[in-house]
Amino acid sequence: MSTSTISPKGLEGIVAASSSICYIDGEAGVLAYRGIDIHDLAEKSTFEETCHLLWYGKLPTRSELDGLNRQLASERKIDPAVIQLIRNLPRTAIPMEVLRTAVSALSPYDPDAEKMDHAANVRKAIRLTSQIAMIVAAYDRIRKGKDVVQPDPSLSHAGNFLLMLNGERPSPTAQKALDVALILHADHELNASTFAARVIAATLSDMHSAITGAIGALKGPLHGGANEAVMRMLFEIDKKGEDPVEHVKDMLANKKKVSGFGHRVYHTEDPRATHLRQMSRDLGRDANPKWYDLSARIEKYINSEKHLNANVDFYSASTYTTLGLDVDLFTPVFAISRISGWAAHVIEQLDDNRLIRPRADYIGPKYPNRYIPIEQR
Numbered sequence: 001m002s003t004s005t006i007s008p009k010g011l012e013g014i015v016a017a018s019s020s021i022c023y024i025d026g027e028a029g030v031l032a033y034r035g036i037d038i039h040d041l042a043e044k045s046t047f048e049e050t051c052h053l054l055w056y057g058k059l060p061t062r063s064e065l066d067g068l069n070r071q072l073a074s075e076r077k078i079d080p081a082v083i084q085l086i087r088n089l090p091r092t093a094i095p096m097e098v099l100r101t102a103v104s105a106l107s108p109y110d111p112d113a114e115k116m117d118h119a120a121n122v123r124k125a126i127r128l129t130s131q132i133a134m135i136v137a138a139y140d141r142i143r144k145g146k147d148v149v150q151p152d153p154s155l156s157h158a159g160n161f162l163l164m165l166n167g168e169r170p171s172p173t174a175q176k177a178l179d180v181a182l183i184l185h186a187d188h189e190l191n192a193s194t195f196a197a198r199v200i201a202a203t204l205s206d207m208h209s210a211i212t213g214a215i216g217a218l219k220g221p222l223h224g225g226a227n228e229a230v231m232r233m234l235f236e237i238d239k240k241g242e243d244p245v246e247h248v249k250d251m252l253a254n255k256k257k258v259s260g261f262g263h264r265v266y267h268t269e270d271p272r273a274t275h276l277r278q279m280s281r282d283l284g285r286d287a288n289p290k291w292y293d294l295s296a297r298i299e300k301y302i303n304s305e306k307h308l309n310a311n312v313d314f315y316s317a318s319t320y321t322t323l324g325l326d327v328d329l330f331t332p333v334f335a336i337s338r339i340s341g342w343a344a345h346v347i348e349q350l351d352d353n354r355l356i357r358p359r360a361d362y363i364g365p366k367y368p369n370r371y372i373p374i375e376q377r
């Protein structure tokens with residue numbers, strides 16, 4: 001096939017794959033996994049059930065869900081060598097770089113590492129989902145000089161993460177809030193990190209390579225890193241005792257983007273933001289309403305001045321802070337969820353693979369450009 005059209009900058013609006021995993025209508029503000037609306041999943045499902053939906057293409061029966069829960073529990077183990085590797089990293093390492101490094105280091109210990117068949121890919125999806133949450137929790141304990149906490153098979157995925165992070169059984173409210181946040185972040189079609197994962201998988205490289213690359217993409221402040229940037233802004237406003245509206249007015253006047261607003265695909269409310277706003281408000285009411293209140297004032301101003309809507313990252317910041325998470329764990333928590341979607345896309349890519357290799361519109365010096373020997377330059 002010849003290339004004739006030039007893609008818009010950032011591939012905006014380009015359809016780059018066929019997929020049966022995630023449906024988005026950016027004009028109507030619809031997000032659905034396998035056709036099931038995110039609002040239904042957030043209200044009625046669990047993260048584990050959502051994983052089943054993403055990986056197997058359908059909601060599980062009771063026994064299928066029990067089986068998946070058992071598999072997730074039995075895969076909550078990491079070779080001690082990888083924990084030692086994490087311990088050897090400087091305590092100043094940010095959790096996203098530790099996660100990126102540790103996920104890459106898991107592959108030599110994975111019995112399916114180089115297997116590319118569908119069943120092996122599903123096994124790796126389960127294993128990596130269990131392990132990524134463990135890595136994030138373990139590093140946070142290690143950097144704070146605390147013991148690594150063992151998982152509890154009776155707890156959910158969200159519950160286990162909170163247990164392994166804090167060393168105590170989480171409250172039902174905290175478990176539920178994190179569970180819903182994990183559902184909301186599980187997949188989002190061809191976002192930057194998922195596209196990166198599919199490109200890597202399509203070379204017939206292994207799943208660990210694809211997920212390591214995806215973690216690298218998620219780390220950026222234009223993608224998953226935005227939730228951390230939102231909270232740093234709220235902390236700064238609070239510390240200086242500033243008016244939040246004046247703060248963002250200044251940012252806009254200086255042509256700075258306000259993290260947590262705008263979206264490449266949604267031109268209306270990001271449906272995930274609806275739930276996170278509610279969660280931030282409810283959790284804040286019971287604990288400390290300050291972060292929700294600051295956020296709401298900023299949102300109102302940006303809505304009316306810039307006609308930009310809050311995205312998934314805006315209210316996840318105040319939600320996670322109210323749950324007691326450190327700011328640099330926000331993007332890792334995104335990864336704890338998004339591994340489910342990344343893995344689903346890698347599985348789908350490898351089920352019907354073709355190398356992803358687009359073309360570039362060449363805008364360099366005119367060909368032929370004469371080679372000048374070094375003595376004459």
Ligand SMILES: CC(C)(COP(=O)(O)OP(=O)(O)OC[C@H]1O[C@@H](n2cnc3c(N)ncnc32)[C@H](O)[C@@H]1OP(=O)(O)O)[C@@H](O)C(=O)NCCC(=O)NCCS
Binds near residue numbers: 221
């Ligand atoms: C998400 C994002 C990267 C989408 O980028 P994009 O589709 O390339 O859109 P652009 O950056 O070209 O933005 C289009 C216009 O809206 C403005 N805009 C978009 N997001 C903005 C924001 N958060 N704050 C202020 N202005 C914003 C841009 O300045 C641009 O205005 P211009 O046309 O006058 O130059 C962008 O909205 C952004 O950087 N948001 C902040 C980071 C963030 O929250 N990321 C998480 C996404 S889930």
